[in-house]
Amino acid sequence: MEEEGQETAEFIAALGPKTAIAPSTPDDEKVESANRKKGALYMISDASGSMKLSVVAPSSPFKQAMLSPEECYILDNGGDKNIFVWKGPRANMSERKAAMSAGQKFIKEKNYSSKCRLQVLPAGAETILFKQFFIDWKDKDETTGPSQAHVIGRIAKVEQVPFDASSLHTNKAMAAQHGMVDDGKGKFEIWRVENGELVPVDSASYGHFYGGDCYLILYKYKTGQIIYTWQGLKATQDELAASAFLTVKLDDSMGGSPVQVRVTQGQEPPHLMSLFQGRPMIIHLGGTSRKGGQTQSGNTRLFHIRQSTSHMTRAVEVEVCASKLNTNDAFVLKSPSGVFVWRGVGASDDEMEAAKHVVGFLGGSATHVAEGKEPAAFWSSLNGKKAYQDCKTLQNVIRAPRLFGCSNKSGRLIIEEVPGDFTQSDLATDDVMILDTWGQLFLWIGKEANAQERTGAPKLAREYLDSDPTGRKGLPITTIKQGAEPPIFTGWFHAWDTKMWETDPYDRIRARF
Template identity: 45%
Template sequence: KGKNSLVTLSSRGSAVDLHYWIGKDSSQDEQGAAAVYVTQLDAALGGSPVQHREVQGHESETFQSYFRHGIIYKKGGVASGFKHVETNMYNIKRLLHVKGKKHVSATEVALSWDSFNKGDVFLLDLGKVLIQWNGPSCSIGLALARSIRDSERGGRAQIGIIDNERDSPDLMQIMRMVLGERRGELRDAVPDTKADELQKANVRLYHVYEKDNDLVVQEIATRPLTQDLLQHEDCYILDQGGFKIYVWRGKASSPEEKKAAFTRAVGFIQAKGYPSSTNVEVINDGAESAMFKQLFQRWTEKNETQGLGKVYTTGKIAKVEQVKFDTTQLHARPELAAEQRMVDDASGEIEVWRIEDLEMQPVNPKMYGQFYGGDCYLVLYTYLRSGRPHYVLYMWQGRHASVDEITACALNAIELDRKYGDEAVQVRVTMGKEPRHFLAIFKGKLVIYEGGTSRAQQSGPEPAIRLFQVRGTDEVNTKATEVPARASSLNSNDVFLLSTSQVCYLWCGKGCSGDEREMAKMVADIISRRDKHTILEGQEPAEFWEALGGKAPYASEKRFQEQITHYQPRLFECSNQTGRFIMTEVVGFCQEDLDEDDVMLLDTWEEIFLWAIASAKEYLKTHPAGRDLATPIILVKQGYEPLNFTGWFNAWDPYKWSMTGKEKFLSPLFPQDSTLQENSYRDILFPVSEFALSFFPIHVVVNPVLTAGFGEIRQQLTVTLKIC
């Protein structure tokens, strides 16, 4: 607690992170000296590291992720002569106050009942015995106790758990021996002061500079932020609702400005009246962290394709190489399934229902793949994996469907899921935001009509003239979407189908490829039975323009091939127990972080995976980058995870959750042996000369009730720990 530390960690490929940690009892001089050292080390590494200012008890989730078994705050500092706990030393008596679940930290507190409260975990460390006392309203976790046992006691200490004091009389007797009798009631749980997601979403960008020896703070923009606001010649501060402060240093800014980054951040925190424990991250132009990038609506790396382009004059189209996706690699490479957002190769079976009068009505198989914006549909996809059926249930919501229909769609999805043993992966699909696998199961024949309905009794006649934009190069990624039938809807990069009462035109923009033209021809047979006339951009007959209401400017700027955005996936634990929506990020996550008692959310940017729909919607709504609320939300159930979910986790074990509840609880506590498996009790022996007399009065040690059954020669104390 009394000193500063510096942790240097290499991550994100060749990038380096420098963490500057401040103990709560450290002096201003010590903090200043550490900051100077960080600046020097940053300069020695070429100015590329991302710098983090960490304060005891308020560390960033990135910093906490380095210590997967938890952080223990030790009293004193170097000058205090504090002696750290050594491995295999058992002459120990301390009480640790444990906070957190995914990110555990422990502070040594006074060895007294006065240190306890109802909401947290307390760990009584007696050398050979570790007793974990769980408060009535706490989140139970064993990671820290296991870590102390394995790293400091050579795996030889025993762990006892107190969930209910009445059920653990032996352990409570030990605690009373050490702490004395408890007087009065325990204190209530201390409220969590963690920032909620609404607070984190309040991002503001400031230009910070010095003028006449004064610090000038000028607000530039609020959420959603765009990358072009950052100029290479300047330095900026991004304030994430007082939760965290980012300092961005432009590559062309002066050396003096770069050196003053930390100082300016601290000055900004003081000027805003934020707590001194506020996290600070200093980042460099071109070496931004994933956390920083995701605060912007879109972040483009150098030489990365730019997306859809803008409206300019004609004649600017360039050929772009089209790269086909090999679906045969999906099962062999789960990470590819995740990256491509594909469950399988889309060769399974499908059933489609339309919501009509709030009930499910089967859709004629001849109409599979045709979706109307005035309807809602349920699409059940069945495929085999390891010889057993798996299910994906898509809930497609039309843009013009009523609220009642959307609600009925969700309710019917629940009933359909139950019919298949609650094993289906549920995916909410908003019109126009169809995920890749959804496109693939219709084999390139997906047609989306702007309005109307596929019901037998339609509300009105179909339009005589319809225009469809066709995008896609193969059966995996193609769909045709109806757009307003006017010239301004055209785009030189794509193929369009103009359906009239006499003819169907295939309009081929200068930037489209041969594969795109072939896919458009296949879709054209679904949209219209009229004769097909293929026309090239610039060679349109007068009748074509007449059908569109005359010529008009349209998009013709070069558009690169659309690629899946490579944002770093992020895993969160979700909670609203305190009345606020709070998310804890799990940095550098793996399968072990998926606690079956938690609500977890995996954000891969284009898709949201979770175990509770409401949390996903709240996450999108409060995201600092102003995320699209139509992003597909996928409900994943434990034990039935699809490949496009498991592929984001390194070395996924499909049998991880096959153990029984008792095995899962006991296996981390003790080595597997027949005695433990057959009995839920284990006797722990403590030699009187080495252990017992250090903590227990002599009249307790010689108590016949405790020592019955053991000879005087060995003089050992027996304590029975109940492990349940």
């Protein structure tokens, strides 16, 4: 135990402080800093007899020669969407098998959010996003390396690359940002973790996931394989551990060639959702899909359907309550009174198409209900009419909302953006968060946020608005406290869970490692 404690201490020491962007630097320095790709490169080695982590380069860009084929490495891009673990082709077996656990320990010690996705990459299967951190990367038979990623300096100017499946093979920037290795039309298999073993999922149930289960999805395409390890929020600790072990076992059976991607419920990457070819991912509220262990479904069920910024749709089962409705989305309600498809004013045609798949699963003939024209039976099935998110701002969303965290864990107050599609789990209870919906700006105060964060965040939020070149100076800032969120705030989150903080979400996330 003493040796293990010493090894952990050495591991933590090697990590150094969490990479952060300070908002208070002069404009020129801010632009220069943000245009430089953030990150650090670490080597995993057991040369001394115990697994250790050492810094290879404290910041990018890196050179391809830094990656020895006899070692494994962790590439940290500053707490953004991905932490990469690269496995050298001649690394010894213990190093290769420890790669996944080393990456998980790294995320835990860095205190990165649930949004951070771990990807394990064998040599020869590097993704475009990984290669962008190397100024001289060349694949076999390639004469020129990949171009540098373009990053806008000021946080008010961050550009999102729109998703367009038709340009997957020609638009490398789009493919990199959305993690799309192809169009999702390859072959795949899905297993459920059960009693420490993999149990094949009936292909008729592909696309259905239960919050009490863990799954492994093996995807094969022309130039490689990916293992997605999907972990439900209600899965037991034994199943979480088993899913990690079985991922390594499956990887070993394929010679260590697949890319491994750990996925937490609600954080599904676009490529994983694309496997179902237009059908939504349907995520059931808790429970399990295992034979003989299913949680009995209630007589009344409600599914919240939303399209992400990458144009993929999820149908997430939520608590049956009228306050869960959202003017920007579609919902499917099944009750003894019948099946209703409710269309909010801002719901898209794609969301309505996804609703058809949910109805097909639930069975029965659906009654379509337009917002504002609901029959009495609809409200009765929801236990009465209640206030929900119905503001006009949400109905006419033109630009994707953005979420930022304000924290002084590094010793000074800094602001960092949560990348991509955010979820409720990204609201850190020990921080102050800024939600920018373009027409409104919210300050969310976590219960454990300290005094400096509570007093400093409003000033940062005001500076953010005042510096916005689109001219939003003077926009009102609404302050909201954890546990007292009104519909105008919760409506920006898919499938808001009022019971989320009965257990700190970060405690649940940390328990996964």
